[in-house]
Amino acid sequence: MAQAPEAAASAWPVSRDHASKRRNPSTWQYLLQLPRLVNLQRPPFHSINTQHLDFSVAIHPNHRPTCSCQDQNTASFPALCACAIPHLLTALSAQISQANLIPANHGLLTDRGINTFSPEGRLFQVEYSLEAIKLGSTAIGVATSEGVILGVEKRVTSTLLETSSVEKIVEIDRHIGCAMSGLQADARSMIEHARVECQNHHFNYNEALGVESTTQAICDLALRFGEGAEGEETIMSRPFGVALLIAGHDENGPQLFHAEPSGTFYRYDAKAIGSGSEGAQAELQNEYHKSLTIVDAETLVLKTLKQVMEEKLDSKNVQLASVTKEKGFRIYTDEEMAAVVERLPAN
Incomplete structure (x- = not known):
């Protein structure tokens, strides 16, 4: 300038x-x-x-x-x-x-203008929301034939901070969970909406809502910013500043979806979001293969996080969760996290 x-x-x-x-x-x-x-x-x-x-x-x-x-x-x-x-x-x-x-x-x-296209056909506020995600902590998801593994970096900004209060992986339903990167307050609104949709579907049809349908419900909410359409409630005055990795298991098997603030979602075998997503995605591209087991996926997720994290990885500053057909969604305990970290190569 x-x-x-x-x-x-x-x-x-x-x-x-x-x-x-x-x-x-x-x-x-x-x-x-x-x-x-x-x-x-x-x-x-x-x-x-x-x-x-x-x-x-x-x-x-x-x-x-x-x-x-x-x-x-x-x-x-x-x-x-x-x-x-x-x-x-x-x-x-x-x-x-x-x-x-x-x-x-x-x-x-x-x-x-959040609802105004530029002469080049771009929505700058949506693009800026994607930049906000790049400032968030790194989150990784890996899908296998046995289930899906989610892993996140838990940034500890103070020695007085209780690490257990930093929730980067949450449950949506018994068979669906998600990892987030970006503004946590925005993520709460999206996750709460997804939980309500899952419960309403179960109440009306006596069946669990599919993973893709849950992702679709979240992305529909992501589009409801700005002035809003006639008769439709406006949720946010701006786009959401958070991206989600949605993992689940239904009749279609294990699935991993990436939902963006633009309302776009894609299915992935392995995906990284957040500040270290570029390096992590390159590592996943080289290491991922279809024959991975759940145990292999756990090691791959932590190994990838270790390479992109600024702090030394230990069982306190990372978190893992899995979604399988037998056990559904569950977050790993401290003892399970310590066992997985011990399996990592020394270098």
Whole structure:
């Protein structure tokens, strides 16, 4: 991004009200709310509520737009009359692109609008939610013919923190569990919704809800952000900032699904999410094969976590769970975790 000239601040002063609304201090010297460029005391602008004009324009001091009207305010911050607005808006795009003032990922209207596509056909807020997942702890799922293994990294940020209170793997139903990466508060809403769907299905049909149907219910919830459709309750004002690995066993056998904030889900044999997902996925790509047993999958999950974790792996900062036909979903005890960790190679 181009550096701002020294004169930018004095040439374009910002009122206290607008200064309090700035999102990024490093770029505010270029950003001005459009109503500040308009004489709001003149019709048709005198009735505008500037608090609801939630978009910005970027102007370089050397490309300051002018007005030919004789009643133009000549103060240090010029107030433009209505006739200058069309010229202002026409010139803005060219000025911004020529001056290279705004980076490609800056928060313009299509960037901040959760229900607005960019000219390139992208939903930036959904893409940003995927970036939030990359900041979360690493989670791995591996499906075998015997069942599915889930493993997560438990980040311990303080010696005073009770590690048992950090829940990264939770039960949805007796035959379904999930691991999460991202914002845990968002995950709670999605998991609670999935639990209700499973119980409603069992109550109405006296059968367990399938793994794929449960994943579909979660992804349907993920789409209910923003303004919402008519007659539909809006759950979130933004996309969920969490991804889930949903593991289960039903009449179709062991299954592992990856659910994204966009509402997209795919079935995987092995999948990693979170901050170490790139390196972990490469390791899974090399080590996974269809003939893995549950024991092999346990070792593979912990071995992969060990490679991508910043801390030394032990039985306290990782967690494992399994889903099998015989035992359903269960989280490993401390003794079981210690036994699996001891099986890992020394290096």
